[in-house]
Amino acid sequence: MEIKYQLKPAAERRSEQFCPEGNVGFGRLRTDHMFMMDYYDGEWRDPRIVPYGPFEMAPGAMALHYGQSIFEGAKAFMHEDGEIYTFRLNKNAERMNRSADIVCIPNIDEAMQLKAINALIDVDRLWFPMQDGACLYIRPFIFATEDRLSVSPANRYTFCVVMSPSGAYYGESLNAIRLLISKEFHRAVSGGTGASKAAGNYAASLRAGKAAVAHGASQVLYLDSTNEYIEEAGAMNHFHILKDGTVIIPEFTDTILKSITSQSIIELAPLLGCDVRQEQIKLDDFIAGVESGEIIEAGGFGTAAVVSPVGSYIFEDGRVVTVGDGKVGEHVSRIYRIFTEIQKGHRQGPQGWVCKVPRLEKA
Numbered sequence: 001m002e003i004k005y006q007l008k009p010a011a012e013r014r015s016e017q018f019c020p021e022g023n024v025g026f027g028r029l030r031t032d033h034m035f036m037m038d039y040y041d042g043e044w045r046d047p048r049i050v051p052y053g054p055f056e057m058a059p060g061a062m063a064l065h066y067g068q069s070i071f072e073g074a075k076a077f078m079h080e081d082g083e084i085y086t087f088r089l090n091k092n093a094e095r096m097n098r099s100a101d102i103v104c105i106p107n108i109d110e111a112m113q114l115k116a117i118n119a120l121i122d123v124d125r126l127w128f129p130m131q132d133g134a135c136l137y138i139r140p141f142i143f144a145t146e147d148r149l150s151v152s153p154a155n156r157y158t159f160c161v162v163m164s165p166s167g168a169y170y171g172e173s174l175n176a177i178r179l180l181i182s183k184e185f186h187r188a189v190s191g192g193t194g195a196s197k198a199a200g201n202y203a204a205s206l207r208a209g210k211a212a213v214a215h216g217a218s219q220v221l222y223l224d225s226t227n228e229y230i231e232e233a234g235a236m237n238h239f240h241i242l243k244d245g246t247v248i249i250p251e252f253t254d255t256i257l258k259s260i261t262s263q264s265i266i267e268l269a270p271l272l273g274c275d276v277r278q279e280q281i282k283l284d285d286f287i288a289g290v291e292s293g294e295i296i297e298a299g300g301f302g303t304a305a306v307v308s309p310v311g312s313y314i315f316e317d318g319r320v321v322t323v324g325d326g327k328v329g330e331h332v333s334r335i336y337r338i339f340t341e342i343q344k345g346h347r348q349g350p351q352g353w354v355c356k357v358p359r360l361e362k363a
């Protein structure tokens with residue numbers, strides 16, 4: 001499908017590369033344009049790039065009432081050649097369709113998703129923020145627009161992509177966070193929607209996030225609904241590292257979101273020079289391992305931070321368990337460095353992980 005360009009007049013668009021003073025932060029800014037495409041009468045239609053701005057939507061739009069809405073999150077980086085490169089965007093497109101399946105949203109051809117995002121980055125490439133560690137954060141999402149108040153899959157949807165010029169996640173160095181081990185709140189149950197980036201999952205996590213903050217933690221370590229196994233660290237996959245450097249990530253089940261960062265770490269094991277394994281992890285075994293010193297580091301994997309080291313855990317009764325010396329460990333730092341070097345093009349990663357955004361003729 002051909003993408004239609006309805007661009008802002010040149011005078012209203014950014015005309016020089018974005019060189020912000022100071023860190024632009026995460027997710028605050030927007031670029032000049034967005035991509036949109038609609039689904040009705042059984043097909044995705046009318047792909048277009050339009051000025052960033054409000055939607056017109058019926059108050060009865062089903063996404064607003066029943067939460068039929070999903071999203072993705074990806075990053076693009078500028079390399080030394082001045083070109084912009086996406087990082088494993090094909091994996092995001094693939095996962096968008098898995099999320100779509102879980103909440104009965106029609107799939108979008110992966111190639112079309114990639115074409116849409118590449119075209120949008122190309123149009124707004126001057127918005128790439130020229131600062132150390134910066135990226136263009138890409139947010140594709142799909143939501144039900146049909147004006148109908150019965151609970152059933154909608155017949156109309158919009159696919160939209162917006163972008164946010166974002167600054168480095170960390171300042172000088174990584175910092176360690178504390179997680180609340182919650183036996184009260186759960187993120188997902190088997191047979192539910194935990195394996196999708198469905199909007200409602202994140203609304204459902206807010207209360208647990210507030211409880212974490214009340215305990216002086218920044219996020220929740222979610223357990224499975226029997227409180228026996230470790231699942232996720234907020235909106236990141238959880239991991240820990242043994243004395244011998246082995247990285248262990250909970251096995252992907254239908255209650256764990258398949259993180260592209262985690263999958264990448266698994267594939268990078270040879271380059272990282274360590275074993276990376278997935279297994280079911282009992283909370284009790286994990287805590288015993290941390291206390292005995294068998295487990296020396298832990299953290300979360302996700303696109304926003306890449307790696308978020310965990311320095312300590314707190315239980316709901318106030319008991320604190322510290323990992324190693326509670327500071328950022330060597331292994332985590334090395335993983336972070338190698339991963340971000342690949343993203344920034346300072347190091348060769350596996351074939352096809354970084355893809356140059358083509359410069360197109362705008363019809």
Ligand SMILES: *Cc1c(COP(=O)(O)O)cnc(C)c1O
Nearest residue numbers: 235236237257259260261302303
């Ligand atoms: C998005 C997300 C992750 C991280 O996935 P990445 O593809 O690495 O960004 C992990 N867990 C949850 C619940 C998420 O929503």
